[in-house]
Amino acid sequence: MPVRLDRSSADFDQRFAAFLAAKREVSADVEAAARAIVDDVAKRGDAALLEATAKFDRLTLDAASLRVSAAEIEAANKACDAATLDALKLARDRIEIYHRRQLPQDERFTDPLGVELGWRYTAIESAGLYVPGGTAAYPSSVLMNAVPAKVAGVSRLVMVVPSPDGKLNPLVLAAASLGGVTEIYRVGGAQAVAALAHGTATIAPVAKIVGPGNAYVAAAKRLVFGKVGIDMIAGPSEVLVIADDTGNADWIAADLLAQAEHDASAQSILITDSARLAADVEKAVEAQLKTLPRAAIASASWADFGAIIMVKNLGDSIPLADAIAAEHLEIMTADPDALAAKIRNAGAVFLGPHTPEAIGDYVGGSNHVLPTARSARFSSGLSVHDFMKRTSILKCGPDQLRALGPAAMTLGQAEGLDAHSRSIGLRLNLS
Amino acid sequence: MPVRLDRSSADFDQRFAAFLAAKREVSADVEAAARAIVDDVAKRGDAALLEATAKFDRLTLDAASLRVSAAEIEAANKACDAATLDALKLARDRIEIYHRRQLPQDERFTDPLGVELGWRYTAIESAGLYVPGGTAAYPSSVLMNAVPAKVAGVSRLVMVVPSPDGKLNPLVLAAASLGGVTEIYRVGGAQAVAALAHGTATIAPVAKIVGPGNAYVAAAKRLVFGKVGIDMIAGPSEVLVIADDTGNADWIAADLLAQAEHDASAQSILITDSARLAADVEKAVEAQLKTLPRAAIASASWADFGAIIMVKNLGDSIPLADAIAAEHLEIMTADPDALAAKIRNAGAVFLGPHTPEAIGDYVGGSNHVLPTARSARFSSGLSVHDFMKRTSILKCGPDQLRALGPAAMTLGQAEGLDAHSRSIGLRLNLS
Incomplete structure (x- = not known):
């Protein structure tokens, strides 16, 4: 059963604070293991990388076969379903159009004293994109990371993706082609992060590493931070839906479950001023769970981390939404734009009943790499800015x-x- | 003696790579100590903060005296030299004017399908500014961190500054007033970072922590990253001067020493195509060192980390400058703008013979918090962007x-x- 909170109950503040503070991830202490791998690759290069790949991915490679060949990429493209490739192309084009608008302007001005001032933006020379293997190998995430880098002007874009037992997802390779990735290596884990940061005889180092990964990847990224740039450390995904009595319970339930199916640590929250809607959504979630392929994951997430929060009026939802600082915020109220304008902290907002988050995950055009675990209080989703840097100018x-x-x-x-x-x-x- | 490298020598590439890879800081392993302090403050709040302050700063406080009072700030302002206060005000005003131009634009557009897209920028609600105590308590750094936060719209700006043996630098308090700091606490070290991140009964937590500090402060910032945002981890400062035969050897020597006096780990590099200038600069450095108050620090930095790199022509300096990715890049050549336009990696460029870096450190208007240790390859100086975040919009x-x-x-x-x-x-x- 999800948590039920009522803004008007006497112990609300205390219970809401406890809800916010609850940890959704067991942070495995993997730093020592990741550090050993990173240091080994930094010291012994390809040899260490190949040994770690044999050990963790059960895959024996040599320096020549580390890189995925052009023929393999072509074959992967041919192996993909045409409708799926078309959908990926639509996604790529829309992401590109949206992100082109983020390209920053250089500035140069002369002040009243005659001092010339300004700044100039340049692209990072090279970036590494980590893509998880197995079930979490999402072609959409390849596009969300690669396209902003290419729009920014990154010329060398290197993808690493583990290939457990030699298996690679053809759609991930197809997305890499569409996204403008220039080199692909079939390595993963802390060893791949180390190779990107320190370089090996086969893999030249990059200046910045982006993309999600497991606890070892996250630990390795923290360790190489400073030597190279890194993006945010992503936590489990979350959605906050704010709805009033106009909300469609079935649609809201579907959106809560779309979040919950990602991961047992994912979090889905509904804030509403309608007791009728709250009850209907809870019933709809139970009904939809019955036929969902990933019901085990989604129901664990909903039971352990789901929440329904009752408020007297929608205005009361604003400070709660700012405290939650959700990665995804859906607003399904009579006037969603007005409410959205009053909320400060959210990674992305989805306005109105016809904008399920899944549109933004794939084909909206905005980026689906967004700040999790309340970090929308101080950080933003992935953008062209993450692949550029600014040099200030004084004369x-x-x-x-x-x-x-x-x-x-x-x-x-x-x-x-x-x-x-x-x-x-x-x-x-x-x- | 500084390193001497010649681009035309057979072993240049190897020696230049070794020069780039040389570590300038002994990274003391302070993580365990910092972690113990952070965990203690997270658990016991004010009590732990007060104990650590008694231990490390030899200062016994209670919860009420943690905060620097309005009367103390007023007294500090009165204790400051009027000319220095005027200079700080000039600096503040110029920093504000420059940074106002960085305020980002919101975006909202409707695509051909009728989808509404865009993004909205909002200020971070609260930020903490760490200011070192003792000799490294620089009022100019207070302004460089505080003014962009205020321009961004941060309403609550909290400064922490250690007060060893009860001493506080009046100019630091005066700069805090000028910069719009709203609360000041006389605490420092890992314990101050922990208080800002986790909050105590006296100090409410902030969403992001910025500002330089010693190894314990840097380690604590890494530990609380994720719970709050942090800025870059700053390393020792550096300058790269590119000059041709038009360069004034005395001025260049003075600029190299202005960098070297910061810290024995600071680095000053000259790249030139003029053997005459190289020799003259080396002589001028030695001459100027004789009368410099901080000669011990500056000469250690110059001897251990200084470098003069000879190139056949200025074009050869471009890839070297990009590899060095200097925090500060001064260009004193016949056409500095043309050369600057070809260099990708630098935190800030100072163009022409009349723009010594010290102008940018204080009153130019651009920010002096800049990426060090080659991180200008992937990151930028402090700006208004560091105190704002972006919410994407889809409808x-x-x-x-x-x-x-x-x-x-x-x-x-x-x-x-x-x-x-x-x-x-x-x-x-x-x-």
Whole structure:
């Protein structure tokens, strides 16, 4: 049974705080194991990478067969169902159009003193994209990570994907082709992250690593952070639905279950001011679970982490939504835009009854890599910005240096940094 | 003696790679100690914070005296030299003007199918600013961290600064006032980071923590990352000067030393195509060191990590500069803008002979918190973006769902996520 909370009950604040603080993931202590693998690959390169792949993926490779060949990629493309390939192409095109609008503008301006200022954006030279193997190998995630990188202008885009027992998902290879991936290696785990960060004889290092993975991958990414850039560390997925009495219980139940089927640690929450709707949604969830292929996962998620929160009026949902800071926020109320405008913390909002989150997962165009576990309070979904960086620009002539120099010298002296002051004073004949 | 490298020598590539790989910091293994402190503050709150402050800062406080009072801040402002305060105000105003231009635009558009898409930026609700104590308590850094947060719209901005033996730098408090800091607590180290992340009875938790600190602070920031956002982990500072025969050796030497005086681990590098200039700069460095108050630090940095790299022509400096990816890049050549445009990786560029980096450190207006240790390959200086986050927006009506739904259903089925498909099919009467 999901948690039932009522905003008007006396112990609500306490129960809501406990609900927010509940951990949904057992954080396995895998750091030591990941560190040993990363250090080994950093030291011994390909040899360590090949040994780890033999051990963990039961796959014996040599340096030449680490890379997935052009012929294999072509064969994978041919093996894919045509309708699925068409859907992937539609997704790719829409993601590209959306993300092109994120390309940042350079800036250059001259201030009243004549100082030239500004900044310039450039693409990261190379990026590595981690793709999980097995059942979590989602072609849609390949597109969501690869397309923003290509739009940003990343020229070298390297994908790593484990191939347990030699198996690779053809759709993942097809998505990589569509997404503009330039190299694919059949390796995974902490060893693949280490290879991307430190480089081996076969795999040249990259500047940044993105993409989801298991606890070993996440630990390895934390370990190489600094040596290379990394994206966020993704946790289990979550959805918050805010609905009023206009909400369709069957549709809402379907959306809660679409989240719950991801993972037993996923979380689905409904906030509503309608007791009628709350009861109907709960019944609809039970009914739909009966015929769902992934019912075992979805019902565990719903029972352990699901929640229905009653509020007196929709205004009361705003601070709760901000505290939950959901990865996905669906609003199905009479005026969803007005409510959305008042909510600060959410990875993505889906407005109105005809925008199930699954549209955004695949073909909406916006990115489905979004901040989880309340991190929407301080971070954003994946974007073109994650594959670019900014260089600030400053240019003074003699007049500008004369105007600004004395204040800078004063501050340098106040901070005990005399060489800072002198570097200006020397130019102004003041020292 | 600094390293001398010559691009035309046979072993250059090997020596340059070794130079790039050389570690400048001994990374003390402080993680276990930091973890114990963070866990203690997370569990016992104020009591643990006060005990750690007594132990590390030799300062006995109670919950009431943790916070720096309005009267103390006013007294600090009065204790500051008027010229220094004026310089801080000039810096504050110029930083604000520059950073206002970084405020991102929201986006909302309707695509040809009628789908409404876009995104909305909002400020992070609260941020914590770590300021080191002792000699590294720089008022300029307070402004560089606080002003972008205020421009972004962060309403609650909390500063923590250790007060060893009860001492606080009045200029740091004055800069905090000028920068719009709303609360100041006299605590530091891993315990202050833990208090900001987990909250105590006295200090409410924040959503993101920024600012530089020692190894314990850096380790604590890594530990709380995920619970809260953090900025980059800053390493020792560095400057790369690219100059041709037009360069003024005294000015260049002064700039190299301004970097070197920060820290014995700081790094100053000159790349030039002029053997005459290289020799003159080396002589000027030695001459200027003789009268520099922080000569011990600067000469250690120059001897251990300094470098002069000779190239045949300035074009050869471009790939070297991109590999070094310097925090600060000064270009003093006949046409600095043209060369800067060809370099991809740098935290900030300073163009021409009249733009010493010290201007940018204090009063240029751009941010002096910049990526170190080659991380300019994948990251940017501190900006307004670091204090905002983006929520993506998607809205379909029935027609748009009919147009996009079937492709999303196909992908959901291909990924084995039937509840995803059903959430669409149910709305389209397809399931």
